[in-house]
Amino acid sequence: MVDLLKRFEKLTTAHVADACLRAGMPVRTVSLVPVTSGRVAGRVLPARHVGSVDIFLEAFETAEPGDVLVVDNGARRDEACVGDLVALEAQAAGVAGLVVWGLHRDTVDIQAIGLPVYSLGAMPTGPLRLDPLPDNALESATIGEWTVTSADVVLGDEDGVIFIPADRVDQLLDLAESIQATERKQADLIRSGTSLRQQVGFAAYLAARRERPSLTFREHLRGVGGAIEE
Incomplete structure (x- = not known):
């Protein structure tokens, strides 16, 4: 091991x-x-x-x-x-x-x-x-x-x-490494001035949710390649 x-x-x-x-x-x-x-x-x-x-x-x-x-x-x-x-x-x-x-x-x-x-x-x-x-x-x-x-x-x-x-x-470790790589990129962008809300298109998510109340944030994240919650 x-x-x-x-x-x-x-x-x-x-x-x-x-x-x-x-x-x-x-x-x-x-x-x-x-x-x-x-x-x-x-x-x-x-x-x-x-x-x-x-x-x-x-x-x-x-x-x-x-x-x-x-x-x-x-x-x-x-x-x-x-x-x-x-x-x-x-x-x-x-x-x-x-x-x-x-x-x-x-x-x-x-x-x-x-x-x-x-x-x-x-x-x-x-x-x-x-x-x-x-x-x-x-x-x-x-x-x-x-x-x-x-x-x-x-x-x-x-x-x-x-x-x-x-x-x-x-x-599982392959998946974990992929998630880690995405999160590191997101963290670097936050430090350089691009907020997490901008990265994940949060305003677009809120607008889409108004049209379809059943839309979850996780569904939206999968669409934009986010890795915040999974």
């Missing part, structure tokens, strides 16, 4: 989200905070946390270099489920980063390790419970409203993370 990370470094999760929308696919994003600087891109290595670190150690047994551990802790706010030792062990196993649907701890130590980690936030308390381990705890992870597996790829940056099907990565 080295090439994937190298290609993603030139994009953002926002570009990929817009690419999913344009491709008619679900936009599987969640808002998570990066604990360390740096982006992450790799195959999903799912793990459903039930209160013990051994589920992560078991996941690392089958990890491939560049995988990203995606931890499902049900968005719990009463415990941290990963810390510095998990981050260190992940790094030693060749895992490229951690995405945690829950909380982390040991923030300073994790930042010193340097492995990309994304979570809902931090708290000092670790797990205080031990629930039964489901048979499929390493087959999938539910993050927000999305359930992901090793057939998915996760991309993360300062805006959060997005999950995309591994078999459609090239198509």
Whole structure:
């Protein structure tokens, strides 16, 4: 997945989200905070946390270099489920980063390790419970409203993370790059004195909408090659 990370470094999760929308696919994003600087891109290595670190150690047994551990802790706010030792062990196993649907701890130590980690936030308390381990705890992870597996790829940056099907990565990144190129041209024109309203023919859109109230701005943008909303 080295090439994937190298290609993603030139994009953002926002570009990929817009690419999913344009491709008619679900936009599987969640808002998570990066604990360390740096982006992450790799195959999903799912793990459903039930209160013990051994589920992560078991996941690392089958990890491939560049995988990203995606931890499902049900968005719990009463415990941290990963810390510095998990981050260190992940790094030693060749895992490229951690995405945690829950909380982390040991923030300073994790930042010193340097492995990309994304979570809902931090708290000092670790797990205080031990629930039964489901048979499929390493087959999938539910993050927000999305359930992901090793057939998915996760991309993360300062805006959060997005999950995309591994078999459609090239198509979506091609679209994302096209959207990015259009937006850069639009930004350059704004800086040089041509407003975004001028670029997208906004006055013409308003006039056309008066004639056809059902006309949406997205329809108009497709006609003029804009890339503001998708």
